[in-house]
Amino acid sequence: MVLNRRDLERAFSPHKHRRSGGQRRSLNKFNNGGRIGSQTTSSMRVVVRVRPQNANELEDNARSVIQVIDENTLIFDGKEETQPFFFRGSKQNCRDLQKKPNKELDFKFDRVFRCDSSNADVFEGSTKDIVRSLLDGYNCSVFAYGATGAGKTFTMLGRKTSPGITYLTIAELYRQMETLASEKEFDLGVSHLEVYNENVQDLIQPSGPLHLREDNSYGVRIPGLSVHSIRNADDLFALMAQGNRNRTQHPTDANAESSRSHSVFQLYVRMTNKLDRTMKIMKLSMIDLAGSERASATRCKGMRFTEGANINKSLLALGNCINSLADGLKHIPYRDSKLTRLLKDSLGGNCKTVMIANISPSSTSYEDTYNTLKYATRAKTIKQTIKKNIVSVQLNISHYAKVVESLTAENEKLKLKLKMYEAGNGSQEGASTSVAAPVVLPDYKDRLSAPYQELEATNREISKLLKEIKLLNWRNSVKQKIADRLPCLSINSILLGKRLHRIRTSVKQLEGREMSCKQKLRETIIKRNEHFKKMNCVIRELNQDGSNAELTQHVAMLQLQLELEEKKMQLEHCQQLLSMQQNELESEDMIVKVICDTLKQYRFLLQGHNITTDAMISHYNELVQKLEGFKHISWKKDEETDDVHKFTFSIEDWSGQSLCLEGAVKTQPSKKPLEDKVIPELMIDYTAKSGPSSSIMLTATSLENETSENESEVGDIDQCGDVCSDRMLEDTTNRVSVSINEIIAGSESTSAVTESNTNSSVTLETGNSAGLLPVSQKNVPENTEVSEMQRVKDKPAEYCGILNEMNLPVDRMQGVAAQCSLTPLKVGCGTVPNDYRTQGFQLNDTFVLPRSPPMCTQMKTPGRLVQRSDTQSKVHITVNESGSTRKRSAYAEVTSKLCNKENRAAAMRVRPSASCQRGQYKGSKDHTFTVPEVPQLQSSKPSMHRLTPISKYYKHPVTKEELGKMAYMKHRDQLNRAHPYSAD
Numbered sequence: 001m002v003l004n005r006r007d008l009e010r011a012f013s014p015h016k017h018r019r020s021g022g023q024r025r026s027l028n029k030f031n032n033g034g035r036i037g038s039q040t041t042s043s044m045r046v047v048v049r050v051r052p053q054n055a056n057e058l059e060d061n062a063r064s065v066i067q068v069i070d071e072n073t074l075i076f077d078g079k080e081e082t083q084p085f086f087f088r089g090s091k092q093n094c095r096d097l098q099k100k101p102n103k104e105l106d107f108k109f110d111r112v113f114r115c116d117s118s119n120a121d122v123f124e125g126s127t128k129d130i131v132r133s134l135l136d137g138y139n140c141s142v143f144a145y146g147a148t149g150a151g152k153t154f155t156m157l158g159r160k161t162s163p164g165i166t167y168l169t170i171a172e173l174y175r176q177m178e179t180l181a182s183e184k185e186f187d188l189g190v191s192h193l194e195v196y197n198e199n200v201q202d203l204i205q206p207s208g209p210l211h212l213r214e215d216n217s218y219g220v221r222i223p224g225l226s227v228h229s230i231r232n233a234d235d236l237f238a239l240m241a242q243g244n245r246n247r248t249q250h251p252t253d254a255n256a257e258s259s260r261s262h263s264v265f266q267l268y269v270r271m272t273n274k275l276d277r278t279m280k281i282m283k284l285s286m287i288d289l290a291g292s293e294r295a296s297a298t299r300c301k302g303m304r305f306t307e308g309a310n311i312n313k314s315l316l317a318l319g320n321c322i323n324s325l326a327d328g329l330k331h332i333p334y335r336d337s338k339l340t341r342l343l344k345d346s347l348g349g350n351c352k353t354v355m356i357a358n359i360s361p362s363s364t365s366y367e368d369t370y371n372t373l374k375y376a377t378r379a380k381t382i383k384q385t386i387k388k389n390i391v392s393v394q395l396n397i398s399h400y401a402k403v404v405e406s407l408t409a410e411n412e413k414l415k416l417k418l419k420m421y422e423a424g425n426g427s428q429e430g431a432s433t434s435v436a437a438p439v440v441l442p443d444y445k446d447r448l449s450a451p452y453q454e455l456e457a458t459n460r461e462i463s464k465l466l467k468e469i470k471l472l473n474w475r476n477s478v479k480q481k482i483a484d485r486l487p488c489l490s491i492n493s494i495l496l497g498k499r500l501h502r503i504r505t506s507v508k509q510l511e512g513r514e515m516s517c518k519q520k521l522r523e524t525i526i527k528r529n530e531h532f533k534k535m536n537c538v539i540r541e542l543n544q545d546g547s548n549a550e551l552t553q554h555v556a557m558l559q560l561q562l563e564l565e566e567k568k569m570q571l572e573h574c575q576q577l578l579s580m581q582q583n584e585l586e587s588e589d590m591i592v593k594v595i596c597d598t599l600k601q602y603r604f605l606l607q608g609h610n611i612t613t614d615a616m617i618s619h620y621n622e623l624v625q626k627l628e629g630f631k632h633i634s635w636k637k638d639e640e641t642d643d644v645h646k647f648t649f650s651i652e653d654w655s656g657q658s659l660c661l662e663g664a665v666k667t668q669p670s671k672k673p674l675e676d677k678v679i680p681e682l683m684i685d686y687t688a689k690s691g692p693s694s695s696i697m698l699t700a701t702s703l704e705n706e707t708s709e710n711e712s713e714v715g716d717i718d719q720c721g722d723v724c725s726d727r728m729l730e731d732t733t734n735r736v737s738v739s740i741n742e743i744i745a746g747s748e749s750t751s752a753v754t755e756s757n758t759n760s761s762v763t764l765e766t767g768n769s770a771g772l773l774p775v776s777q778k779n780v781p782e783n784t785e786v787s788e789m790q791r792v793k794d795k796p797a798e799y800c801g802i803l804n805e806m807n808l809p810v811d812r813m814q815g816v817a818a819q820c821s822l823t824p825l826k827v828g829c830g831t832v833p834n835d836y837r838t839q840g841f842q843l844n845d846t847f848v849l850p851r852s853p854p855m856c857t858q859m860k861t862p863g864r865l866v867q868r869s870d871t872q873s874k875v876h877i878t879v880n881e882s883g884s885t886r887k888r889s890a891y892a893e894v895t896s897k898l899c900n901k902e903n904r905a906a907a908m909r910v911r912p913s914a915s916c917q918r919g920q921y922k923g924s925k926d927h928t929f930t931v932p933e934v935p936q937l938q939s940s941k942p943s944m945h946r947l948t949p950i951s952k953y954y955k956h957p958v959t960k961e962e963l964g965k966m967a968y969m970k971h972r973d974q975l976n977r978a979h980p981y982s983a984d
């Protein structure tokens, strides 16, 4: 335990820190020159007050060791103006060597008060600012430090004529609270205690010693300490006086009214915001420390000596804490004394602190003053981290809703008042310029307003719940639908099980939500009925008071408003539901399309393998019929009409003769225009203007965009798919119907290579041709196929010829070939038609087309090889003598099916080379034809020899499984895109 002056000095000696820090050379380096009002740092605010010399000091003729330079600076132990020093009659510049040299230390503080400063001056310069901080929500502390008799109590408590800063601060607090009274509510409480001989005692209601408790949330607490409410600053003064009377004071040699204890006066402020009910609890502590003293100076003995030792001990602990805080150490020895424990949250805690260092200017207190100044300088470097004490009051969203509601209602009322006021003023305008009397809102409107608003709110809630229920219901039905159709497509039972489980779980969740919504709805409806009753009651009462027309009108208007609001919400909900249903419909539409497409591909695949059954075909046809039925469902609006896109068609026959045609493309309004992606349906009606033709090519050009680029021949297999390949119907009136499955974006025109006879009236019609087979197939009896199949089996080498004889469509031929385990024909087979016989070919000449699409140059009579180059193909045809004598020329007709766009036109008009002319091949069996790139045979009956899309997937050798897989692969992505629950 340290009890003497030397220890105290050591505790606050700068040399101590020089040793530890090794940096400081002069006291001036302590000074950071902090300024009043500087809010940039949160350093402890330190002010110094110099008291006037007392009678004793004046009597002793002691010199003043303090020179106050300005508001912030003082010089301790400055040079005195002394008599010149003479040695042997001459003035000496050197000082009197017998005298101690002056320290001449300058100190800077936040504020320095001269000895003539009043308590009011000190208040203005030290604690006035912290009142603002207190009301901003910060804890604040003020403590007075100094040697005994230095004027601490005088500064803190003052006299009746000159109240101290505690009183002045609290008076200021009351003044500022009054200005905030409209926004905030305040509750004030005070307590007053002393720490005497390391015991804490209540000064207002003295009882036994009190214990200190520390709490993370509330800091230091003293259970049992009485807290007294005050109404004004005068109440406070009375309480302080009472507390001071109870304070332990004893006269010492240094001070006749020496306080022998540390006094702590605390004011608690609870501030509640009237608007949001947030609460702040702040604490202001005014601490009058006991004076540090030298036992020699006070000449205390016995009890007084023990008191002094305790005072010094606690002040020493305080000095250690200040040093540790100033050095930024982690551990602060607060627990060394009761005083430091009590001041824990005032010094380094969450608190704005002001230290008032009281000093005597007299040289008799030289050491005390010097120590106090050092102490204060050290304290100045303490940094504090402070935050507002906002108590989170349990306010929920409903509270804010209420506040907003009440404000809105008030706002509405005010608006109404203003309107009425303006209306009243308007009518009186001109009549009188006197100030209009305040307009009183009709009572009935006021009384009806609250129940109406309640009713409106519940109505809104009901509409919302109804909408929620409907949506949940609909989502549920969609999920059910998915669950129903999933097993139809999914082939992976494990995956299917998982998906179904997921769907069922979500269905259950939706049902649960629906139930809770329904429950809420029931409750809200009950609530609404109550509001209705309430409103009716008010209306009845108002009627009893004296019904008037205005009231009736107002009630009717309110009812209408309610209805209107309800209808508006219903409309909104309907629109939302409708758009969701529309989306669902579109997605289902897409699924149907994809399924149809896939089905068609599978159908061809099966047909290719000749494994279709009658039942399958009839099911398929049923489906087609159903789909056709679907098309009759019209989504178009009444005012919508078909979009017509006009085209001109130029038709060329293979001999180069061209026909001019005009036509139009009709698209259904629900379908996208030509420029868009896919046009599933397209109607082209045109009539040839002139001339018969045996072979024509149709080129369609959009009139709406007449540029040369748009003039294109379509029919390219890459662009138009199987144009004119699926269905060609020949009717008796020489009208040819061509089915076009789809036209891809970018091709604004379509063409079809077709044949017309003498009549040039041609109709190209598009439609869903899925599943429609070439009509010629109908004419082929199944039994014929079977018998021929046997023939093929018996003579596999001749199967091409046999199949040609059978006059089967190419896919059927492929099927037969596959069934007979023969190499499937890649592209197609054709028989030379009868009319060709007259042109030099023999019946049953066989044309074998190449195996894979670009290799389309093989054209041979049996036994002869055909060659092909990149740019053209040479076709060797063996023609027998009889044929050549009969006809002068021969034709190798090709179609553009597998050609690229550029050479297709040329390919269409392949003529036999010169070597094919009559007579030139007489006697010779080999003739050469120059054929453009990628030719293909075309017979006079195109329906029989067209390529089918399925042929694209043929490879040799290929198994049925592979074929199936290939077709599946092609459509898998499309299917998945169309619907996530499609095939796995």
Ligand SMILES: Nc1ncnc2c1ncn2[C@@H]1O[C@H](COP(=O)(O)OP(=O)(O)OP(=O)(O)O)[C@@H](O)[C@H]1O
Pocket (backbone or CB within 6 Å): 050, 051, 052, 054, 115, 146, 147, 148, 149, 150, 151, 152, 153, 154, 155, 255, 257, 258, 259, 260, 289, 290, 291, 292, 358
């Ligand atoms: N600024 C001042 N102006 C006039 N008189 C003063 C001033 N400061 C102090 N005094 C007088 O000095 C005497 C001692 O002052 P005070 O009791 O306030 O000292 P203290 O620091 O509280 O001493 P202790 O620590 O012993 O209680 C008192 O009589 C007081 O009236």
